[in-house]
Amino acid sequence: MKKPIKYTLIIILFFAALPIFPQSGMKYSEFAKKLETYFHPDLIDDITQSLTRTDFTVWSWDVGDFSDDGHNDVAFAIRRLGNKDRNMDVYMFADIDGYLVNVGQFKYEFVELPLEVGVAFRYGVLYVTQKFKQFNWKIDGFKLTGGSLLYYDRYNTSRIGKYTHETYTNYYALRNTEKYLQTANSKTDFWTDYYSITSYRRNRFIYKGITDDTFVNDIAFCPEGAYWWQGDSDLSYYVSSAYDDDFLYFTVLVVDDKVVQPYNNIENGEQIELYINPTNYDLEADRFAEVKDDNVKFLNIANGNDTNIYKIQIFVGDFIHKEPTMSITNGIGIKYMNENVITDLTDNGYYAIFKIPFTAFKHKTLPLQGDEFMQWAATVRVIDVDNEFKPKQRTVLQTSNYMDENSATLGNIIFIPDEKWYGEATNIYMDKIVSLLESIGF
Secondary structure, eight states, X not given: OOHHHHHHHHHHHXXXXXXXXXXXXXXXXXXXXXXXXXXXXXXXXXXXXXXXXXXXXXXXXXXXXXXXXXXXXXXXXXXXXXXXXXXXXXXXXXXXXXXXXXXXXXXXXXXXXXXXXXXXXXXXXXXXXXXXXXXXXEEEEEEEETTEEEEEEEEEEEEETTEEEEEEEETTTTEEEEEEEETTTOOEEEEEEEEEEEEEETTOOOOTTOOOEEEXXXXXXXXXXXXXXXXXXXXXXXXXXXXXXXXXXXXXXXXXXXXXXXXXXXXXXXXXXXXXXXXXXXXXXXXXXEEETTEEEEOOOTTOXXXXXXXXXXXXXXXXXXXXXXXXXXXXXXXXXXXXXXXXXXXXXXXXXXXXXXXXXXXXXXXXXXXXXXXXXXXEEEEEESOTTOTTSEEEEESBOOOTTOGGGOEEEEEOOTTOXXXXXXXXXXXXXXXXXHHTTO
């Protein structure tokens, strides 16, 4: 997956396709005239009535479909007349039941020109581009699904010394990439690709549109046995997590068309492994590199000698007589916690639910401070064995390109504070719901 390349192309395509407006932008009447190519006049009137005032100029606009219903939607960036600040308003209108409905409005700032804030539809997503300073750009992706406007993904690029630093975060698929490349010759000195696992407080209600389980089915994360892998029905899985004051919980739901129930040694059967480095990182911190005075030092431990990585290993058993086993190792010793894991068969595979006390990671409790996100480096690995008598013919599928004892190749687990969400989802009918509840006495 080469998301950063895709988003670099979006920036190029955006500016290549951008209408050339005068420095004062385009009047709303001109903009409405251009929309006649795409929309019935009644739909354009929907926009006019929703805006209530048209004392602004349009600096960027695009038409596309970010609601996956086959009908055109429209987005545009405007600047209010007489404004002394650098604020731009971005409006998003979607075709809902034959009406163009305002589903989102966001403020962005420009640095030098209003054209630095632009909109573009690509790949079924609406992107808003913003410049922070020379060589520093951000692209926010939005998608409308199931009545919710999702903050879908984000791409950042910045200049650090001799490097261009690119990061990509997909809040919906929980997929991430990070890259450092030499600006002069585009040579990549560091690149990583991984899934995030989000962990909310146990029993917290998760709203529709917020992804709280990570789906893993990418051959890019199959370091062993790709030859034997026949696709999602052969091996894929969802992993989710939760926490309370004392324990870290995981659920792994595995799709496996042939679950081995070993007759003799359960170590020749299905396995789940978790690798975790319980070093606290702020979510915005770069755990792959140290940056000081435009100098970049990569933290890659190339020789595999990271003793701060804990390995949790689960043999799922035969689901009848042989109980699952669970052990935790950190290079110093091994401890068994068999009572902390349960497994069972499903119609198309099996599941494992297990918990780990924070004391096992040398923390008295979860070290989450206030309302700040926190991350640990972590990777889940599921091992599929289709023949217990040939255990080496196995397929391994994991949440990152993890190499043993190298924290720089781990994915991450993100601890979400109470009242916070990873990504954003806004119910577009919220105002109507509140109005209805108020009308009946709530």
